[in-house]
Amino acid sequence: MLIGLVGAPNKGKSTLFSAMTMNEVAIADYPFTTINPNLGIGYATRKCVHAEFGVKCNARNSLCVNGMRMFPINITDVAGLVEGAHEGKGMGNQFLNDLANAESLIIVVDASGTTDSTGNKTVSANPSDDIKMVNKELVQWLAGIIKKHMNTISRRNDGADALYEILAGFRATKDDIEASAKKAGLSTVKPNWTDESTLAFSDSLIKIIKPTIIAANKSDMKESEKNISALQKEFGKDNIIPCSGAIELALRKAAKTKVIDYTPGSNSFAWNDKNISQDRLNAIKYMEDFLKSKGTNVQELINAAAFRLLDNIVVYPVEDENKLTDHFGNVLPDGILIKRGSTALQLAEKIHTNIAKGMLYAVDARTKKRLGKDYVLQDNDVIKIVSAAK
Ligand SMILES: Nc1nc2c(ncn2[C@@H]2O[C@H](COP(=O)(O)OP(=O)(O)OP(=O)(O)O)[C@@H](O)[C@H]2O)c(=O)[nH]1
Numbered sequence: 001m002l003i004g005l006v007g008a009p010n011k012g013k014s015t016l017f018s019a020m021t022m023n024e025v026a027i028a029d030y031p032f033t034t035i036n037p038n039l040g041i042g043y044a045t046r047k048c049v050h051a052e053f054g055v056k057c058n059a060r061n062s063l064c065v066n067g068m069r070m071f072p073i074n075i076t077d078v079a080g081l082v083e084g085a086h087e088g089k090g091m092g093n094q095f096l097n098d099l100a101n102a103e104s105l106i107i108v109v110d111a112s113g114t115t116d117s118t119g120n121k122t123v124s125a126n127p128s129d130d131i132k133m134v135n136k137e138l139v140q141w142l143a144g145i146i147k148k149h150m151n152t153i154s155r156r157n158d159g160a161d162a163l164y165e166i167l168a169g170f171r172a173t174k175d176d177i178e179a180s181a182k183k184a185g186l187s188t189v190k191p192n193w194t195d196e197s198t199l200a201f202s203d204s205l206i207k208i209i210k211p212t213i214i215a216a217n218k219s220d221m222k223e224s225e226k227n228i229s230a231l232q233k234e235f236g237k238d239n240i241i242p243c244s245g246a247i248e249l250a251l252r253k254a255a256k257t258k259v260i261d262y263t264p265g266s267n268s269f270a271w272n273d274k275n276i277s278q279d280r281l282n283a284i285k286y287m288e289d290f291l292k293s294k295g296t297n298v299q300e301l302i303n304a305a306a307f308r309l310l311d312n313i314v315v316y317p318v319e320d321e322n323k324l325t326d327h328f329g330n331v332l333p334d335g336i337l338i339k340r341g342s343t344a345l346q347l348a349e350k351i352h353t354n355i356a357k358g359m360l361y362a363v364d365a366r367t368k369k370r371l372g373k374d375y376v377l378q379d380n381d382v383i384k385i386v387s388a389a390k
């Protein structure tokens with residue numbers, strides 16, 4: 001899975017990226033620090049089911065730390081986006097192609113309002129304007145790609161199929177394309193859409209193929225509070241996550257040097273080494289208070305982008321439903337992210353095509369009941385797939 005960080009320049013995308021992945025990247029207080037995309041691995045976390053079953057797990061495809069399963073997620077951080085990028089302003093929008101394969105996006109804004117929409121210092125900028133600008137540029141990006149191919153598309157009877165060929169790399173399915181055309185009131189038979197129609201189509205499609213959550217970053221700054229309330233009012237509380245990439249990054253760095261023992265996502269930490277300079281002591285005390293009062297919410301951001309936006313659940317396939325083990329005796333080896341509504345057969349397909357082909361039935365490890373191939377998986381299910389295939 002790939003999650004993309006996108007936003008205007010100088011909002012803290014690379015700081016969040018670094019906090020999420022622990023990759024060292026360029027971070028600076030001026031626009032366009034990032035030019036080439038950064039790619040790294042972060043973790044989405046969920047409470048592991050091992051405690052419920054009273055067992056100790058040997059996690060294989062994901063780590064299990066302090067009772068939390070950590071699912072590796074690819075994260076990418078790209079250059080800053082400015083108004084008119086689709087017409088070549090700033091760094092243009094070519095770099096957005098690095099987000100084509102992203103499943104969800106985190107739009108990063110500066111909640112303090114101390115940087116303007118081009119990333120320069122200001123006072124009282126409205127971060128809501130940046131959200132609108134980014135959404136508009138994302139739509140223009142997609143529309144631009146479609147427009148480039150409109151000549152070819154318009155000659156095809158099955159225009160949805162032609163669009164699919166172009167947009168499959170953006171994770172669009174034919175169903176998504178048809179639904180978006182319908183929503184925009186457009187026909188896909190030999191479509192010869194105007195620019196306006198293409199924009200309307202792109203607006204619908206991008207919402208489906210690139211669901212977004214907003215990171216109201218720099219929540220540690222005093223100016224942020226009133227802007228966060230206003231953003232939550234305008235965009236809905238669930239869509240705005242106040243966060244501090246800078247504090248999360250500092251915490252992770254302190255944990256790396258073993259000064260503190262900090263698990264991302266937790267609202268406290270153990271303090272191992274107080275034999276440090278007064279400045280560092282003050283900084284760590286400040287972070288301790290910040291965690292208690294507000295939280296950095298960086299873990300929450302990854303989790304929202306990996307689970308909530310994509311409606312993913314976690315299921316644990318096992319080979320022995322009594323011991324909860326795989327072939328090698330590993331207990332609860334794999335946690336698998338799968339779309340809510342998926343069936344036991346779809347889980348089998350994720351494991352191996354041959355297992356799916358030979359699938360007979362499944363077994364629920366909690367109830368030991370037999371489940372059909374069309375059983376709809378539930379969050380945290382532990383499932384044995386019984387297949388004629390080995
Ligand atoms: N106070 C505070 N400052 C932050 C936070 N996150 C980032 N910053 C600062 O904001 C400035 C820009 O951070 P970057 O991470 O380089 O921002 P960016 O969005 O990647 O910028 P570009 O690559 O230029 O688009 C730096 O001075 C960071 O230290 C935060 O949570 N709180």
Ligand SMILES: [Mg+2]
Nearest residue numbers: 013014033034
């Ligand atoms: Mg950057």
